[in-house]
Amino acid sequence: MDGCGRHIDHLRLSLTERCNLACQYCSAGHDATSCRIDADFAIALVRWLSSRHAVRHVRLTGGEPLLHPEVTEIVGALSSLGPLDEITLTTNGQALTARASRLRQAGLTRINISLDTLRPDRFARLTRGGELARTLRGIEAAIAAELNPVRLNVVVQRGVNDDELGDLASWGLERGCTVRFLEVMPIGPMIETIRSQLVPAAEVLGRLSESFALTPVSAPPGQPATDFAAVGLRGGPSGRIGVIASSTRPFCSRCRRLRITARGEILSCLFDTGGSSLAAAWDGQELDEDAADRMLQAAVMAKPHLGHRSQRKQMISIGG
Numbered sequence: 001m002d003g004c005g006r007h008i009d010h011l012r013l014s015l016t017e018r019c020n021l022a023c024q025y026c027s028a029g030h031d032a033t034s035c036r037i038d039a040d041f042a043i044a045l046v047r048w049l050s051s052r053h054a055v056r057h058v059r060l061t062g063g064e065p066l067l068h069p070e071v072t073e074i075v076g077a078l079s080s081l082g083p084l085d086e087i088t089l090t091t092n093g094q095a096l097t098a099r100a101s102r103l104r105q106a107g108l109t110r111i112n113i114s115l116d117t118l119r120p121d122r123f124a125r126l127t128r129g130g131e132l133a134r135t136l137r138g139i140e141a142a143i144a145a146e147l148n149p150v151r152l153n154v155v156v157q158r159g160v161n162d163d164e165l166g167d168l169a170s171w172g173l174e175r176g177c178t179v180r181f182l183e184v185m186p187i188g189p190m191i192e193t194i195r196s197q198l199v200p201a202a203e204v205l206g207r208l209s210e211s212f213a214l215t216p217v218s219a220p221p222g223q224p225a226t227d228f229a230a231v232g233l234r235g236g237p238s239g240r241i242g243v244i245a246s247s248t249r250p251f252c253s254r255c256r257r258l259r260i261t262a263r264g265e266i267l268s269c270l271f272d273t274g275g276s277s278l279a280a281a282w283d284g285q286e287l288d289e290d291a292a293d294r295m296l297q298a299a300v301m302a303k304p305h306l307g308h309r310s311q312r313k314q315m316i317s318i319g320g
C-alpha cells in the first residue's frame with residue numbers, strides 16, 4: 001500500500017531496452033545500446049515481489065521483450081512460481097509468429113500487440129523500418145495459440161493514423177481481438193509535439209460511434225482502460241473496444257503499478273526521473289530481499305499522487 005492508499009500489485013518488468021523497431025513517438029531512432037536483464041535476476045525479483053509483497057500481475061515489456069533470448073524460459077519460471085494471477089506481455093509482434101505457441105505453453109496468460117496502422121508504407125515510416133505483414137502474422141499466431149483475448153494497442157496521433165480508427169477497430173473485432181486506443185503521452189520524443197498530435201479519447205469515441213454502438217462495461221480495479229461493448233452498425237463486426245485517456249484523464253488515483261527497468265531500476269511512476277537500482281541487491285545468484293525491501297519501501301512511499309506529466313526518458317528505456 002502506498003502513501004495515498006493505493007494497493008500496488010501490478011509489476012511492469014522490462015526485459016530489454018533493445019527493440020527491432022524505432023517508433024517515432026517512442027524513441028529517437030535505432031539505438032545501439034542493448035541492456036537486458038539477467039534471466040535469473042528477473043525471476044528472483046518476481047519471486048520476491050509475489051511472495052513477500054503480494055504482487056499478482058506481471059507484464060513483461062521493453063524495448064521489445066521477444067528479443068530477450070530467454071523470454072520463454074522466464075515466462076515458464078514465473079508461471080511455476082505459483083502466486084501470480086496473470087503473466088502478460090506487450091510486443092510489437094514482429095518476432096511473434098514462431099514464439100506465440102511456445103509462450104502459451106510456458107504459461108503466458110495474455111498478450112498485447114501494438115498495431116498503429118494497417119497501411120504497409122505508413123507502418124514502415126512510423127516504426128522506422130518495420131514490416132506490417134510480420135506483425136499481422138504475429139497477431140494471427142497469437143489468436144491461433146489462444147492467448148485470449150488478444151489485445152491490440154493503437155496509439156492515436158493526429159495527422160498520422162487518426163483516419164484509420166474505424167478500420168483498425170473492424171480489423172481487430174473481426175478476429176475476436178479487443179482493440180484499445182491509447183492517447184499519446186508526453187514522453188520522450190512526444191514532449192515537443194504532443195499538443196498538435198494528441199487526439200483526446202472523447203474524440204476517438206465520437207469517431208468510433210459513427211461505426212459502432214458503444215455501451216460502457218465495468219473494468220477490474222487497476223485497469224486504466226475504459227472499455228465498451230461495441231456493436232457494428234450496418235452489419236459491421238462486434239466485440240470489445242477500449243480507450244486509455246492517459247493524457248486527458250490521468251488514472252493516477254487508480255494506478256496500482258510499479259516498474260522495474262532492464263537495468264534493475266525501480267520506478268513507482270511512468271514519470272519518475274530516476275530510481276534506486278535493485279541490481280545493488282543482486283550478487284549474481286541471490287537477491288538480498290531485506291535490502292530490496294528497503295528500496296521498494298522508499299519507491300512506493302515516493303509514488304506521486306499525480307505524475308508530473310513530462311518524461312524526457314524514452315519509453316523504450318522505461319518499459320512501456
Ligand code: SAM
Binds near residue numbers: 019062113185320
Ligand atoms: N515493443 C513493445 C511494443 O511495441 O508493444 C513493448 C514496449 S512499447 C514501449 C509499449 C507500449 O508503449 C506500446 O504500446 C507503445 O505504443 C507505447 N508507447 C510508447 N511511447 C508512447 C507514447 N509517447 N505515448 C503513448 N504510448 C507510447
